[in-house]
Amino acid sequence: MEIAPGAFHLPRYLALDAQKALADSCRALMDGAVPAYVPTVRGGGKMHVRMLCLGRHWNGQTYRYEAVRTDFDGLPAPPLPDSFRDVAGAIAASVGTAFDPDLCILNYYDPTEGRMGLHQDKDESPASLLAGLPVVSISIGDMARFLFGGTKRREPVTPILLESGDAFVFGGPARLRFHGVSRIVPHTAPAELGLTGRFNLTFRQY
Numbered sequence: 028m029e030i031a032p033g034a035f036h037l038p039r040y041l042a043l044d045a046q047k048a049l050a051d052s053c054r055a056l057m058d059g060a061v062p063a064y065v066p067t068v069r070g071g072g073k074m075h076v077r078m079l080c081l082g083r084h085w086n087g088q089t090y091r092y093e094a095v096r097t098d099f100d101g102l103p104a105p106p107l108p109d110s111f112r113d114v115a116g117a118i119a120a121s122v123g124t125a126f127d128p129d130l131c132i133l134n135y136y137d138p139t140e141g142r143m144g145l146h147q148d149k150d151e152s153p154a155s156l157l158a159g160l161p162v163v164s165i166s167i168g169d170m171a172r173f174l175f176g177g178t179k180r181r182e183p184v185t186p187i188l189l190e191s192g193d194a195f196v197f198g199g200p201a202r203l204r205f206h207g208v209s210r211i212v213p214h215t216a217p218a219e220l221g222l223t224g225r226f227n228l229t230f231r232q233y
C-alpha cells in the first residue's frame with residue numbers, strides 16, 4: 028500500500044514463524060557480547076528505547092556512523108546478519124526498489140515507556156540520501172503508533188498503527204520525511220512470540 032509517493036506500508040509482510048525467528052535473533056543480539064544500551068543524545072537526554080546498531084554504529088552524540096561505539100563502551104558494532112540483510116532486500120524489492128543495506132538499527136520499545144520523537148533519518152552518506160535509497164523498517168511484537176509527517180517538522184503527521192510483521196519502506200521523495208513513535212500499545216503482540224514490548228529494525232544503506 029503506497030501511502031505517499033515513495034512510502035509503502037506492507038501490513039503483515041512477515042508470517043508468524045518468520046516473526047518468531049526474528050524476535051529470537053533480536054533478543055539474542057540485544058543480550059549478547061555487544062549488548063543493547065540506552066543512548067544519551069546530544070542535548071543530554073536519554074532515548075526511550077534500547078538500541079543496538081549492526082553493521083555500523085550510529086553515535087548519539089555526533090549523529091555520525093562509526094565502526095566502534097565511542098559514545099558508549101568502545102565495542103565494535105556487531106556485523107549485520109546475512110539473513111537480516113536478505114529480508115530487508117526482499118521487502119525493498121517487493122515495492123520495486125533495489126537495496127543492499129549495510130546497517131540496521133535495532134530498537135527495543137518497552138510497552139509503557141517506549142517512544143521516539145519526530146526526526147529525520149539523515150545521517151547516511153550524501154550519496155545515499157541523494158539517491159533516495161530507502162529506509163526499510165520491520166516491526167515485531169506490540170503494536171506501535173507510528174507518526175509519519177512531511178519533510179518539514181511543522182507539517183502535519185499521519186498516525187499509522189504498525190503491527191507485528193508489518194514492513195514500512197520510505198525512499199525516493201519520502202526519504203527525508205519526519206517520523207517517530209508516539210506510543211506502544213501493550214499486550215498486542217502475538218502470544219506465540221513470547222514478547223512484551225516491540226522490536227523495530229530499520230535498515231539503511233550508508
Ligand SMILES: O=C(O)CCC(=O)C(=O)O
Nearest residue numbers: 132173206207208227229
Ligand atoms: O520504531 C519505528 O517504527 C521507527 C524507528 C525510527 O524512526 C528510527 O530508528 O529512526
